[in-house]
Amino acid sequence: MRSPVRHYVGGGFDGSGVPFPLVDPVRGTTAGEAPAASRELVDRAVDAARAALSGPWASWSPAERARLLHRIADGIEARFEEFVDAECADTGKPRELASTVDIPRAVANFRSYADLLVGRAERSWNTPTPDGRGALNYTVHKPLGVVAVISPWNLPLLLLTWKVAPALATGNTVVAKPSELTPGTACLLAEVMAGAELPPGVFNLVHGGGGDAAGQWLTEHPGVDAVAFTGESRTGSTIMRAVAGRLAPVSFELGGKNAGLVFADADLERAVEGTLRSAFTHSGQVCLCTERVYVERPVFDAFAEALAAGARELTGYGPMVSAAHRDKVLGYLGKAAADGRILAGGGVPRFGDDRDGGFWVEPTVLTGLPEDHPAVREEIFGPVVHLAPFDTEEEALALANAGPYGLAATVWTGDVSRAHRVAPALDVGIAWVNTWNLRDLRTPFGGVKASGIGREGGDHSLDFFSEPMNVCVKL
Ligand code: TXE
Secondary structure, three states, X not given: OOOOOOEEEOOEEEOOOEEXXXXXXXOOEEEEEEEEOOHHHHHHHHHHHHHHHOOHHHHOOHHXXXXXXXXXXXXXXXXXXXXXXXXXXXXXXXXXXXXXXXXXXXXXXXXXXXXXXHOOOOOEEEEOOOOOOOEEEEEEXXXXXXXXXXXXXXXXXXXXXXXXXXXXXXXXXXXXXXXXXXXXXXXHHHHHHHOOOOOOOOEEEOOOOOOOOHHHHHHHOOOOOEEEEEOOHHHHHHHHHHHHOOOOOEEEXXXXXXXXXXXXXXXXXXXXXXXXXXXXXXXXXXXXXXXXXXXXXHHHHHHHHHHHHHHHHOOOOOOOOOHHHHHXXXXXXXXXXXXXXXXXXOOOOOOOXXXXXXXXXXXXXXXXXXXXXXXXXXXXXXXXXXXXXXXXXXXXXXXXXXOOEEOEEEEEOOOHHHHXXXXXXXXXXXXXXXXXXXXXXXXXXXXXXXXXXXXXXXXXXHHHOEEEEEEEEEO
């Protein structure tokens, strides 16, 4: 039985609010309920975060904050299996994925920012002056203040902690609002925070929906100084309008329609294996997943046949997170089946057990659609990839760079000059060559165009969550 879903405000747990159902994506059955935060509770959370800014937290040194982040990481590790259970219960993702990616990455998020913080060098300048005695210029980094962290349902703990860790590292206070579909691991994180000896109000957690609910009330709140958000591009625009009057800074990691380029000189077996991972990991419900692949014509048929065979043989994958999301994905497949060709999948798997009530979609490989087709242009966010041929490098780049998104891309080639020529020419925030989702947490992470604003990772996050101030001292 799952732990009760509760808010965490001002250092105390609170179960108040109109309950909303939680559903098991594997079987489609009700798995519990969670309280929706009232506007008053959101106000209380922001007030607690505001008060904590001027309390003992303000005098914590970077070393003390780094030790806190390690304590939180220790707390997650100490309850590792509970976190895995909660993540799988909410998302339906395979246990192997939650236990090797989601939960370890949450621990790494806290530890990497703790280490980065204490190792962060500050620059100063000896400035010459006419009298020859000079001046000293140095930078002071101050927290932004109260940060709203709003996270999605696909990598609930990973994406929540990817923002909370640097926000706390830089001395901010946080009001976090996880997706209403996947509150479980955020609740466990609040329990870890409650035992991590941080002042009340430094970390707060409220549950509920987005529009006309906790999410919107948080972003519209005059006491919120900045918003860090991962989710749909349209939601990003809505949040941007909510903060526009206050000119509050935003960090957005949004949608994507990531392309893969497979050149004839690639190691084809490696490209197929890599694309099976990049298209079908977490059943395509990862912002970095590949949804369209352009293959150099001489190897198109061989690649398409191998990828389709691989998709048909895939087992151990998970369902879509909700019935609504499953219906969204199937809607695209219906249009694609009418306008193109299905090489693998395209429907709903039948298990002959209670999983037949869940939100399942078969790993699907499509081809033959025009580039302006919705299934090729819009983010499906499911186990669906479309293949199309190309003849020249220029054509491949034009195909990959078309469309409203620019988050990530993969390039498969055996030609090192081509790799270094093509990758930087892609209009994305992240390009992988002959691999996928190989991550160094210090690198810039984020998208261009409709895929986001700003970068997370390493100093990029520490810079977003702090205000640099210049001090000049006349010597
Ligand atoms: O996103 P939403 P969802 C894409 C993907 C998916 C679609 C919907 O295409 O199909 O987004 O997913 C909160 N003010 N990605 O529903 O609606 C909401 O409660 C403030 C890609 O998760 O953007 C949740 O906590 N908050 C993405 C969070 O925003 C609002 C990963 C995300 O919800 C709000 C996830 C509002 N007006 C989905 N409306 C990626 N790039 O990884 C909603 N929320």
